[in-house]
Amino acid sequence: MFEHGIGAVLAPDGSRLYVTGYQGNGSDDDFATVAYDAATGSRIWVSTYDAGGQDRTTAIAVDPDGSRVYVTGVSPGAGTQGDYATVAYN
Numbered sequence: 001m002f003e004h005g006i007g008a009v010l011a012p013d014g015s016r017l018y019v020t021g022y023q024g025n026g027s028d029d030d031f032a033t034v035a036y037d038a039a040t041g042s043r044i045w046v047s048t049y050d051a052g053g054q055d056r057t058t059a060i061a062v063d064p065d066g067s068r069v070y071v072t073g074v075s076p077g078a079g080t081q082g083d084y085a086t087v088a089y090n
Contacts, residue, residue: 006057006073011066014038018069020060029054031087033071049087051075 005021020033031049036042049055049071057073068090075085 004056007060009060009062009069010038011062012064013066016044016066018060018062020057020071022056022073023048024054027054028052029056031055031057031071031073031075031085033057033060033069033087033089035069035089047087047089049075049085051077051085055085 005019008017008019010017015038017036017038018033020031022029023032024030034046035044037044053076055073055075057071059072061070068088070086070088072084072086075083077083
């Protein structure tokens with residue numbers, strides 16, 4: 001799934017493991033985030049984020065109550081190199 005794994009975080013109750021990284025061909029990379037059942041290792045969901053260009057995750061965090069997962073990273077806009085994006089999953 002990932003070409004480049006960046007990070008992982010366990011839900012506060014220990015029920016889920018969230019892993020993020022990025023995938024692509026080097027000129028059009030996308031954020032990729034996966035939720036796993038921590039007890040069985042079964043994949044629960046997969047989500048990608050593509051704003052065009054080299055979208056690359058740099059960090060992942062989960063709310064203290066476990067209701068949301070946040071992924072952030074570099075997501076250059078048209079004609080810029082210093083843009084960032086943060087995506088929240090619930």
